Amino acid sequence: MDEQEITRELEVQAGREEVWRHLTDPDRLSEWLADEVSVELTPGGALHVWGSDGERRTGWIEEVEATRRLAFWWQSDHEQEASRVLLELEDAPEGTLVTVTESRPLATLELRAAQLYRATRGSTGGGPTALAGLARA
Amino acid sequence: MPGAEAPDAVFAALSDSTRRRLLATLAQRGAATATELARELPMSRQAVSKHLGVLAEAGLVKSEPAGRAVRYRPTPAPMSEAVEWMTAVGRQWDARLAALGRSLER
Numbered sequence: 001m002d003e004q005e006i007t008r009e010l011e012v013q014a015g016r017e018e019v020w021r022h023l024t025d026p027d028r029l030s031e032w033l034a035d036e037v038s039v040e041l042t043p044g045g046a047l048h049v050w051g052s053d054g055e056r057r058t059g060w061i062e063e064v065e066a067t068r069r070l071a072f073w074w075q076s077d078h079e080q081e082a083s084r085v086l087l088e089l090e091d092a093p094e095g096t097l098v099t100v101t102e103s104r105p106l107a108t109l110e111l112r113a114a115q116l117y118r119a120t121r122g123s124t125g126g127g128p129t130a131l132a133g134l135a136r137a
Numbered sequence: 138m139p140g141a142e143a144p145d146a147v148f149a150a151l152s153d154s155t156r157r158r159l160l161a162t163l164a165q166r167g168a169a170t171a172t173e174l175a176r177e178l179p180m181s182r183q184a185v186s187k188h189l190g191v192l193a194e195a196g197l198v199k200s201e202p203a204g205r206a207v208r209y210r211p212t213p214a215p216m217s218e219a220v221e222w223m224t225a226v227g228r229q230w231d232a233r234l235a236a237l238g239r240s241l242e243r
Contacts, residue, residue, distance in 0.1 A: 013241075022237060
């Protein structure tokens with residue numbers, strides 16, 4: 001299936017403990033993730049992220065495994081779909097490998113419903129095109 | 138090619154929260170039989186089968202034989218918006234990880 005998911009990796013010359021602090025301490029997070037971050041580091045804990053572009057994201061922590069794994073869900077004000085972020089740390093020869101995976105597990109469903117809604121509502125306007133798109137879907 | 142009634146069938150299929158949850162579970166797993174889905178959801182296998190039938194008629198899931206059982210999988214959704222999202226999110230993480238690297242070098 002068409003999983004909506006991206007993965008990025010970064011190898012850094014720092015130990016897992018130090019990298020973990022950068023992933024979880026609001027003062028460190030504000031150096032790279034966003035302008036300001038507040039996080040309650042426990043499953044179910046609240047997450048607030050204010051970006052430099054004025055974008056605000058809110059979410060909650062799913063999983064915390066110190067120095068290894070951090071999973072959370074977040075959603076910006078203008079997005080209709082929450083996404084899941086998983087940050088994983090592994091020892092690397094000269095430091096730590098950071099892997100981030102962001103996915104939208106529910107997006108396939110939401111997207112299809114929204115497109116069908118637009119296609120039927122707009123059937124007097126760009127109808128044929130919209131329906132052709134549906135037929136290909 | 139299905140006619141203009143196809144979207145109605147899809148709306149009807151998705152109007153039910155149980156079926157939306159079923160489809161979401163199926164999307165997460167990739168593919169599953171009714172028995173497997175019934176184990177994960179608070180529903181009987183019979184109820185799962187009935188809802189899967191509605192989703193299949195609407196073209197939201199496809200069925201395929203799996204031994205004596207039938208396995209279902211979600212049909213691919215339109216990709217354009219998904220690709221757009223993945224591109225944007227990928228760029229955001231490129232920038233964030235670069236900043237993380239700089240922050241750790243201090």
